[in-house]
Amino acid sequence: MAQPFHDRDGWIWMDGEFIPHRDARVHVLTHAMHYASSVFEGERAYDGVIFKSKEHSERLHNSARILGFKVPYSAEEIDRAKAELIAKQSMPNCYVRAVAWRGSEQMGVSAKRDDVHVAIAAWEWGDYFADKMKGIRLMIAPWRRPAPDTAPANSKAAGLYMICTLSRHAATDAGFDDAMMFDWRGQIAEGTGANIFFVRDGVLHTPTPDCFLNGITRQTVIKMARQRGIEVVERAIWPNELASFSECFLTGSAAEITPVREIAGLGFKPAVMTEQLLNDFAALTRRKNVAAA
Structure with a gap:
């Protein structure tokens, strides 16, 4: 225990x-x-x-x-x-x-x-998800991120995590590792405690953070990707697009960069872009002078 x-x-x-x-x-x-x-x-x-x-x-x-x-x-x-x-x-x-x-x-x-x-x-806390390199499994959360005029989305406020706890519990009870949350419009928002990214045809796609926190690790990954010459598109992403993406990963201070292998039955395979960004992030965080990165 x-x-x-x-x-x-x-x-x-x-x-x-x-x-x-x-x-x-x-x-x-x-x-x-x-x-x-x-x-x-x-x-x-x-x-x-x-x-x-x-x-x-x-x-x-x-x-x-x-x-x-x-x-x-x-x-x-x-x-x-x-x-x-x-x-x-x-x-x-x-x-x-x-x-x-x-x-x-x-x-x-x-x-x-x-x-x-x-x-x-x-x-001391190791990987947020055990064996994360093989990719985690997400279900669709039963709760949605609220509209920005109903909750202080730009604050890392403890109260906003109540629906995250409920969603994470629902996921683990169903045999998944975590859950992906939609927003009040039905667009893809994030994980229960981490931002989400998708890869299609060499382009990195991520939801616009207009009703959830624009994570510090999220911003770091976007900067790293662009420094690599990878096109990054921040936009509204709808659930019917999921099948068109080849890779998916979560980002956060606890999650760092965590590959995803399944979302509600749809498969993803961590490949070249995910591996490259994982390696870049590991190199960046283990530099002695990371404050200016």
Whole structure:
């Protein structure tokens, strides 16, 4: 049985100080627990360097602003805390989770009097999907990404992941690895926690991020592909196009680049483009100076 996250050795950075992992707690009446007033970032460190740390810290601030609160530590302070944490934990290769949330001073839908708290944790985490190189299987999610005027799509807000959890559970219950989500229009959107790409005739296609997060890894893959001379098309993609694509993969900080071999009965074969981008991403993330990449 995997070790539970509340019962581990090590440290968590919380509100400006390092606290023993088991002592990092919040009250049961914390606003974030009841009303989802929380934002977070998921990041990976490679050889002691957090990939795109600055971009993640800045996005944490932007996510909070969209939800109407301010992170009480600058992006630079958060960057330093993350670096100190992975050094203190002796984890040069790990997953890093920064989270900001409204506290317990006020209970109710309104939360303007609540203090804002920040914590950062780190743990060793290998491939998000076991044996991912053979490709994963996706089903179609039972839930859809909402329209951008019904949810704060540009915020990495904890509440937006409720339908992702439901969809992922439905997928694993049905024997799949994950699910692909449509948006409210019926267009292809993303996976439950990662962006999605398709290959057809040497061209890389990916949905326009107008109702879901424009992932940092997604942006990195697009840049890498264009540097390779690969044409990248961001556009509306409809389900009836799936059979015309030869390759498919997911991208995200946790997923990195994960090939897909099936979507709801349709087969895909990881080939030259997927392998090239996998290799490029591995080389990029393991460089000592990745911040400017």
